[in-house]
Amino acid sequence: MRKNQSAPALSLAEHKAAILRENRRVTSYDVALVAGVSQSAVSRCFKPGASVSKATYARVMKAAAALDYIPNAAARSLITRRTNMVAVVISNTANLCYPEALSELSQQFGRRGKRVLLFTLQREGDIGAVLNDVWQYQVDGVVAAAAVTDELVAEFERRRVPLVVFNRCLRGQAVNTVACDPYEAGHMLAGKLALAGHRSVAIIDGPEDNIVSSERRRGAADKLAELGLSQPVVVRGHFDYASGARGLRDIISRLGHVPDAVICGSDVMAIGCLDYARHELGLSVPAQLSVAGFDAVEPSNWLSYNLTTLRQPLQKMAAAAAELLDRLIETGEGEVEKRMFSSQFIEGSTARLTALPSVSLAA
Amino acid sequence: MRKNQSAPALSLAEHKAAILRENRRVTSYDVALVAGVSQSAVSRCFKPGASVSKATYARVMKAAAALDYIPNAAARSLITRRTNMVAVVISNTANLCYPEALSELSQQFGRRGKRVLLFTLQREGDIGAVLNDVWQYQVDGVVAAAAVTDELVAEFERRRVPLVVFNRCLRGQAVNTVACDPYEAGHMLAGKLALAGHRSVAIIDGPEDNIVSSERRRGAADKLAELGLSQPVVVRGHFDYASGARGLRDIISRLGHVPDAVICGSDVMAIGCLDYARHELGLSVPAQLSVAGFDAVEPSNWLSYNLTTLRQPLQKMAAAAAELLDRLIETGEGEVEKRMFSSQFIEGSTARLTALPSVSLAA
DNA sequence: TTGTATGCGTTATCAT
DNA sequence: ATGATAACGCATACAA
Numbered sequence: 001m002r003k004n005q006s007a008p009a010l011s012l013a014e015h016k017a018a019i020l021r022e023n024r025r026v027t028s029y030d031v032a033l034v035a036g037v038s039q040s041a042v043s044r045c046f047k048p049g050a051s052v053s054k055a056t057y058a059r060v061m062k063a064a065a066a067l068d069y070i071p072n073a074a075a076r077s078l079i080t081r082r083t084n085m086v087a088v089v090i091s092n093t094a095n096l097c098y099p100e101a102l103s104e105l106s107q108q109f110g111r112r113g114k115r116v117l118l119f120t121l122q123r124e125g126d127i128g129a130v131l132n133d134v135w136q137y138q139v140d141g142v143v144a145a146a147a148v149t150d151e152l153v154a155e156f157e158r159r160r161v162p163l164v165v166f167n168r169c170l171r172g173q174a175v176n177t178v179a180c181d182p183y184e185a186g187h188m189l190a191g192k193l194a195l196a197g198h199r200s201v202a203i204i205d206g207p208e209d210n211i212v213s214s215e216r217r218r219g220a221a222d223k224l225a226e227l228g229l230s231q232p233v234v235v236r237g238h239f240d241y242a243s244g245a246r247g248l249r250d251i252i253s254r255l256g257h258v259p260d261a262v263i264c265g266s267d268v269m270a271i272g273c274l275d276y277a278r279h280e281l282g283l284s285v286p287a288q289l290s291v292a293g294f295d296a297v298e299p300s301n302w303l304s305y306n307l308t309t310l311r312q313p314l315q316k317m318a319a320a321a322a323e324l325l326d327r328l329i330e331t332g333e334g335e336v337e338k339r340m341f342s343s344q345f346i347e348g349s350t351a352r353l354t355a356l357p358s359v360s361l362a363a
Numbered sequence: 364m365r366k367n368q369s370a371p372a373l374s375l376a377e378h379k380a381a382i383l384r385e386n387r388r389v390t391s392y393d394v395a396l397v398a399g400v401s402q403s404a405v406s407r408c409f410k411p412g413a414s415v416s417k418a419t420y421a422r423v424m425k426a427a428a429a430l431d432y433i434p435n436a437a438a439r440s441l442i443t444r445r446t447n448m449v450a451v452v453i454s455n456t457a458n459l460c461y462p463e464a465l466s467e468l469s470q471q472f473g474r475r476g477k478r479v480l481l482f483t484l485q486r487e488g489d490i491g492a493v494l495n496d497v498w499q500y501q502v503d504g505v506v507a508a509a510a511v512t513d514e515l516v517a518e519f520e521r522r523r524v525p526l527v528v529f530n531r532c533l534r535g536q537a538v539n540t541v542a543c544d545p546y547e548a549g550h551m552l553a554g555k556l557a558l559a560g561h562r563s564v565a566i567i568d569g570p571e572d573n574i575v576s577s578e579r580r581r582g583a584a585d586k587l588a589e590l591g592l593s594q595p596v597v598v599r600g601h602f603d604y605a606s607g608a609r610g611l612r613d614i615i616s617r618l619g620h621v622p623d624a625v626i627c628g629s630d631v632m633a634i635g636c637l638d639y640a641r642h643e644l645g646l647s648v649p650a651q652l653s654v655a656g657f658d659a660v661e662p663s664n665w666l667s668y669n670l671t672t673l674r675q676p677l678q679k680m681a682a683a684a685a686e687l688l689d690r691l692i693e694t695g696e697g698e699v700e701k702r703m704f705s706s707q708f709i710e711g712s713t714a715r716l717t718a719l720p721s722v723s724l725a726a
Numbered sequence: 727t728t729g730t731a732t733g734c735g736t737t738a739t740c741a742t
Numbered sequence: 743a744t745g746a747t748a749a750c751g752c753a754t755a756c757a758a
Contacts, residue, residue: 025444037729039730041727044727047753051728070495070499071752072750074750075752077734078750092469107455136435302604303642304641388735404745406735406736409736419744435736438734438750439737441734441752442736
């Protein structure tokens with residue numbers, strides 16, 4: 001099988017020279033030759049918990065070190081059917097939480113001996129296209145921080161690739177999920193604002209294809225409806241700072257006046273809205289206008305903002321996603337599991353949360 | 364070689380059932396069997412620019428689609444010696460630029476048919492440890508956004524793995540580099556501040572092991588020395604918001620008074636410093652204190668800050684890094700190349716940049 | 727415990 | 743243009 005087995009008693013130096021000359025990689029055969037054992041013995045030495053004698057182990061390791069041998073994960077995966085790679089599919093416009101989530105996922109998987117293969121999306125709708133790449137790489141599992149259609153879920157099942165959908169809860173969809181309920185968050189926030197007497201509430205929504213922001217909007221709108229209040233004006237944003245300013249401008253032009261409160265689909269938009277209100281319109285926040293966001297990204301608690309917002313327990317969520325996917329991979333999955341987290345309300349100081357004396361709470 | 368070649372005339376449905384039953388993956392052999400061609404023909408159909416007749420191509424593709432066949436990248440890489448994966452090693456504390464750079468790198472490599480395998484570091488010093496993992500995965504190349512010692516550079520050469528060091532320029536080190544000169548940036552910033560008459564200048568440095576911030580500090584300190592000004596007070600920070608506030612506090616306690624200007628090793632620290640000065644100390648910026656940072660991260664140009672800072676052309680840098688690494692991979696490297704970018708000064712409004720009438724410029 | 731032999735799924739070489 | 747066959751580097755069943 002191997003031509004250079006014709007030289008079984010090569011010295012270490014000769015051997016290294018030969019490898020270099022033939023421009024080969026260092027393989028377990030090379031190590032075996034130098035150590036004077038069989039290739040399978042070498043293989044066993046690199047498999048934790050295999051049965052090898054102390055003596056051979058030592059000789060193999062010495063030879064391996066001398067040759068700079070490292071097992072080839074590609075070859076290994078061919079036979080073990082494990083690549084120890086996990087795909088993370090994420091849209092970079094998602095918003096500021098994206099880096100934090102990604103970093104945490106990377107850490108968590110690292111602890112479990114798996115590495116993250118990154119697939120970034122320009123728009124969430126592109127997910128179908130990148131999945132064709134995902135299959136090729138034979139990843140052990142996928143964390144998708146993007147909306148996954150039912151057809152795509154079916155494809156994951158056909159291919160037997162474990163999937164965890166991150167923070168993109170499609171109600172009623174039978175797929176493993178880790179998420180922070182956006183509907184509930186919107187509902188809660190609208191409730192707090194309504195309770196404080198805000199009547200003219202407007203919403204800056206996120207991108208069209210983003211289910212997180214649209215669920216937040218739905219939750220807020222539903223809560224207002226439940227309370228018998230009028231439906232909010234909704235304008236579209238794109239999760240960025242500029243969208244916050246433009247959103248507020250659009251709202252005012254639609255209403256003809258400044259609203260009581262603006263609910264923004266993300267903190268960055270809330271900050272944009274806030275800055276525009278304060279610095280461009282000269283409004284006093286929260287006296288003349290309440291502004292609130294979602295996510296509790298880092299800048300939201302900077303002294304200049306101290307934003308009223310809802311914190312997603314991103315670290316816990318990432319840990320849960322990693323743990324869940326890891327289990328699916330190791331045990332060959334079982335029931336569909338959904339781990340829902342709740343947002344934590346951060347009071348901040350950009351929204352008035354108590355009723356004004358002069359305002360009657362009865363709608 | 365294959366047992367189930369004993370049934371050469373299987374129908375499609377039978378075939379799919381057999382694969383499922385035997386719990387095998389769909390391979391090019393399966394497609395060949397269904398399409399009625401040889402396995403090599405199938406392989407060629409998936410290699411762009413191979414010589415296949417229209418007719419066989421069509422039959423193969425039809426069979427492949429029917430079987431949900433996707434080539435196995437691990438098996439392919441075994442023989443082509445290409446994984447089409449690139450490792451990106453990055454420390455997550457690096458600062459806010461990290462997500463932007465990572466996202467851009469991912470996009471750039473994606474366009475070149477390569478995917479990013481992510482290796483995150485807790486501290487930059489951990490790079491040696493993760494590299495042992497990197498070798499296993501047989502990545503085609505590495506982008507390291509961390510300081511790489513000479514020994515590690517040597518190991519890259521021994522293993523013939525192309526390396527591009529990103530934004531971590533070790534002077535005189537013979538390694539491919541894409542970076543924005545931090546020394547020059549510090550030098551420039553200190554010059555501008557000195558020109559405006561700032562005399563008591565302090566610096567909030569970055570983490571101990573971060574060469575970017577220390578070079579910025581060196582550049583600034585050297586410039587002050589060149590101008591015959593007294594050396595700056597230097598305190599340590601960790602690139603985070605809290606470090607900015609703590610840094611300013613430390614500076615004031617060391618000096619016994621508020622300095623004329625604070626140069627912060629990163630924008631986030633500058634923002635922390637700024638907020639602390641304005642909101643906690645009640646200082647007027649830039650009238651009583653000038654604050655400047657580096658990087659021009661997104662929040663730096665928010666209306667509440669409008670920070671005086673230096674922009675790194677991160678997108679161009681990421682594009683350059685991807686292009687350089689790609690070339691090293693494709694052509695089997697050549698000369699060591701260093702692509703240095705310059706920072707662009709962003710005037711902002713947090714530093715006074717013109718001399719006060721009452722201050723003499725002669726030191 | 728150790729070695730032999732085989733297969734993982736592909737690409738590449740060489741005839742035809 | 744197509745098909746047979748030999749690698750690629752490793753893990754594993756089995757025999758010893």
